[in-house]
Amino acid sequence: MEPADLGHHISRRFNEDLEKVRTRVLQMGGFVEQQLQHAVTALVEGDSRLGEEVAHADHQVNQMEVSIDEECGRIIAMRQPTASDLRVVVAIIKTITDLERIGDEVEKIAMIASRLASTEQPSDKYREVRHIARLVTDMVHDALHAFARLNAEEALEIARRDRTVDEEYEAIQRQNMTYMMEDPRNIRRALDIMWIVRSMERIGDHAKNICEYIVYTVYGKDIRHISLEDAEAQIRASASDRNA
Amino acid sequence: MEPADLGHHISRRFNEDLEKVRTRVLQMGGFVEQQLQHAVTALVEGDSRLGEEVAHADHQVNQMEVSIDEECGRIIAMRQPTASDLRVVVAIIKTITDLERIGDEVEKIAMIASRLASTEQPSDKYREVRHIARLVTDMVHDALHAFARLNAEEALEIARRDRTVDEEYEAIQRQNMTYMMEDPRNIRRALDIMWIVRSMERIGDHAKNICEYIVYTVYGKDIRHISLEDAEAQIRASASDRNA
Numbered sequence: 157m158e159p160a161d162l163g164h165h166i167s168r169r170f171n172e173d174l175e176k177v178r179t180r181v182l183q184m185g186g187f188v189e190q191q192l193q194h195a196v197t198a199l200v201e202g203d204s205r206l207g208e209e210v211a212h213a214d215h216q217v218n219q220m221e222v223s224i225d226e227e228c229g230r231i232i233a234m235r236q237p238t239a240s241d242l243r244v245v246v247a248i249i250k251t252i253t254d255l256e257r258i259g260d261e262v263e264k265i266a267m268i269a270s271r272l273a274s275t276e277q278p279s280d281k282y283r284e285v286r287h288i289a290r291l292v293t294d295m296v297h298d299a300l301h302a303f304a305r306l307n308a309e310e311a312l313e314i315a316r317r318d319r320t321v322d323e324e325y326e327a328i329q330r331q332n333m334t335y336m337m338e339d340p341r342n343i344r345r346a347l348d349i350m351w352i353v354r355s356m357e358r359i360g361d362h363a364k365n366i367c368e369y370i371v372y373t374v375y376g377k378d379i380r381h382i383s384l385e386d387a388e389a390q391i392r393a394s395a396s397d398r399n400a
Numbered sequence: 401m402e403p404a405d406l407g408h409h410i411s412r413r414f415n416e417d418l419e420k421v422r423t424r425v426l427q428m429g430g431f432v433e434q435q436l437q438h439a440v441t442a443l444v445e446g447d448s449r450l451g452e453e454v455a456h457a458d459h460q461v462n463q464m465e466v467s468i469d470e471e472c473g474r475i476i477a478m479r480q481p482t483a484s485d486l487r488v489v490v491a492i493i494k495t496i497t498d499l500e501r502i503g504d505e506v507e508k509i510a511m512i513a514s515r516l517a518s519t520e521q522p523s524d525k526y527r528e529v530r531h532i533a534r535l536v537t538d539m540v541h542d543a544l545h546a547f548a549r550l551n552a553e554e555a556l557e558i559a560r561r562d563r564t565v566d567e568e569y570e571a572i573q574r575q576n577m578t579y580m581m582e583d584p585r586n587i588r589r590a591l592d593i594m595w596i597v598r599s600m601e602r603i604g605d606h607a608k609n610i611c612e613y614i615v616y617t618v619y620g621k622d623i624r625h626i627s628l629e630d631a632e633a634q635i636r637a638s639a640s641d642r643n644a
Contacts (some may be wrong), residue, residue: 218625229490236480246473246493253497290501295409336580336587343580343587378469 158306168196169320170235174244177227178304181248181255184220185300188255190392191217191262192296192359196289202277207270210262217259219253243376247369251303254362254369258296259351261362268348284331288324288356291317296361302370308391311370314363316384321360328353404442404624414479416487421471422548425492425499429544432499435506436603437462441532446521451514461503465496471520477500487620496546498606498613499585502540504600505606512592520589525640528575529593532600535561539607553596555614556643558607560628565604572597579583 191210198207228249231237237245295317302310332346332353368380371387375394379387435454437488441452472493475481481489539561576590576597612624615631618640623631 161575220624222622229486230491232476233482233486236482238477238480242473244475246476248492253494274569332599333587333591339583340581340584343577347577379464381459381466 170231170241171228173231173235174241177224177231177245177248177283178364179223180220180227182300182304183302184217185296185303186189187220188217188262189293189296190260191259191302192293193264194261195266195269196293198266199216200273200281200286202271202273204273207266207273208209212272213283214259215340216257221256224252225249240376244373245374250369251366254365255268256361258359261359265352265355268352272334272345272348281354282349284293284328284392285352285356288321288353291321291324292356292359292363295321295360299363299366302367305373306370308371311367311374312384312391315367317373318360318364321357325353325357325360401510401639413481414475414481414485417471417475417479421468421489421492424468424471425495426544426548428461428468428496428499429540429547431464432502432506433537433540434460435503435546436533436537437638438529439506439510439513442510443516444525444530446517447513448517451510451517454478454510458503458507461500465500469493475479484620488617491617494613495499499611502603502606505535505603509596509599512596516589516592526593528572529600531583531597531599532565534571534630535565535568536600536603536607539565539604543607543610546611550613550618552618555611555618556628556632556635559611559615562604562608566603569601569604577598 167355177393191213194206194210197203228245232242232245235241295314298314299311302308302313302314329350335342336346365380371377371391375391377387377390377394379390382390432637435457438450438454439448442454472489475485476489479485539558542558543555546552546558573594576594579590609624615621615623615635619635621631621634621638623634626634
């Protein structure tokens, strides 16, 4: 066999391994997204048992993370990918860490939802929580979609939505502080809502992280700690360099 | 040059690269630890300017993370480490993610400390916060020490302390809820303390994660999602296998 063939062979095997592991990341992401939806349903519908089920299922997310992590280690060791191929694997290792942490936040939401379900059924069915929940659920869903198609433009658009989540978060926290001050009997409930909304806000952060790893995979740019505007400018510049 | 020599040569270069990057992780860790101490001082001494300085310095932590991350990518691409060597690099990539997130929590603590400093000077100087702060600062410090010496036994002992932090956290949250209910004028302050203590609890989690990566580096066992007792039993079993 020619050395060139061998290289081709290794690269084909690497691509096959990579596709398998990417499929598993999408399965893990799909499961986490479903868990998040169920946790919100448990809260809104006052379904205590559903809340408990969601909380109990978190260990499945943890197992997926450990198993994909090991698979990535095996791929690096066996196929010894370089440069851009390696970048893809490192981005996957980081992505599943964020998915696992979304799972942790979902578990917390589910536990509080389960507790609240047995004590109260508010007539507004947690309108403000439902709104921020919709925003972050969409972010997670769309981030996974952008991951599947390695679409960096989409990823940047999704990352930008995190600001709306943060604004919504601040507004709900202020509102709840007012409720507490108006009547101390609201304190326990308002605190529960504050913790739930805090978890939602963190889920938005993790979805944003996943989007940033997509940009890193596609463009090799680490945009985690620069503004999204600067990231876009840099990406536009490197795109026009390639076209020049 | 003989192939064996080449292997030796690559391995020596890898070890040199690795030592350099490990030193940088320790520098990053030392900086984060110092930031944490300053944030607590800002709170306890009511030093608003120190709080602001700490919050502003967080971008340095972010830069260290990006730079060490890139260095790890370069080492994997250039030296193509296998098995246990690769494990060390992957553990470093994960360790700096947790150090960066400790930095994020420190930033939040510093911002609240800075705000509180301009409004109040409690006579007890936040006794309960100081206690949990001491616990987590020690965890971070000792985790870095265990990282420096790759001491898995020490790492397991430190990871176990996270339970005490969680208990302390729950006790302070309950106490603050009582303050709120006793007098609504306490709500704003109690909430600030609750957020600070929540950040402390998260720092404990991150220190525990770092300890788990040390165990993973030394023994190749992923103990993240099993109980610490099970992890110890597994490690004892593999140690006695080696001695048999």
